[in-house]
Amino acid sequence: MKKLPSALLSMSTVALFIVPVAAAQTTPAPIQLATTTTVTPASLSLSAASRIATLAVNNCAQLGYNVSVTVVDRSGVTLAVARAENAGPHTLGASAGKAFTSASARALTSDIAKNLPSNPGLADIPGYLVLAGGAPIRVDGAVVGAVGVGGAPSGLIDEKCGTDAVATVLGK
Structure with missing residues (x-):
């Protein structure tokens, strides 16, 4: 049997110790989730949305x-639609x-329209319609939807x- 040079012997010994440590590190430890990992934001109810519309x-x-x-709703997904017969x-x-624009920006679309000259890229956001007529619906300061x-x-x-309509339905 041939004797290995001491430099190779040392590297082999080191390799033996590295492999088990690396293998142990590939198994993730259980994740401890804090109670703030998820949120439950308030959203507008279908009933309120229908009355507002x-x-x-x-x-x-x-x-x-x-x-x-x-x-x-707060994410810009349609809850209710109403249309006058002759609209x-x-x-x-x-x-x-x-409504989508207002929910997304959390602002009145009339305010967004006023700021358009200084930020013309807003009009290029898919789904945005930068014209007055959209308003966020807030409950306790949080946007829960838009009209x-x-x-x-x-x-x-x-x-x-x-x-x-929002003020009437929410009692403001």
């Missing part, structure tokens, strides 16, 4: 405008776009129909 259509109808209203077909997409209204001759009128 219907009331916003009625608010605009009292002013003589045929609109469509979309109410979304134009484009008003559905407009109300949905405004978008389309069809009145002014986005600010759309916005008022929606925010008045």
Whole structure:
């Protein structure tokens, strides 16, 4: 049997110790999850969303405008849609776009529109419609959804129909 040079012997000995340690480290230790690992954010109920949508259509109808209203949850997913019988077909997409934009940005779409000249890229975000008429719905300071209204001759009128409906339904 041939004797190994001492340098190789040392490397072999070291390798024997490294392999078991590396193998032991490949098995992950159980993860201890803190109670703050997940969250349960508040979201708007279907019942409230339906009432807001219907009331916003009625608010605009009292002013003589045929609109469509979309109410979304905090993530921008549609919960309720209401449309006046004589609202134009484009008003559905407009109300949905405004609601999605407001929920996503957590802001009035009229404010987003005012800031568009200094940040024109906002108009390029997929799904965004940067026109007045969308408003976040807040409960205890947290955005739980948004309302978008389309069809009145002014986005600010759309916005008022929606925010008045939210105030009525939430008792503000």
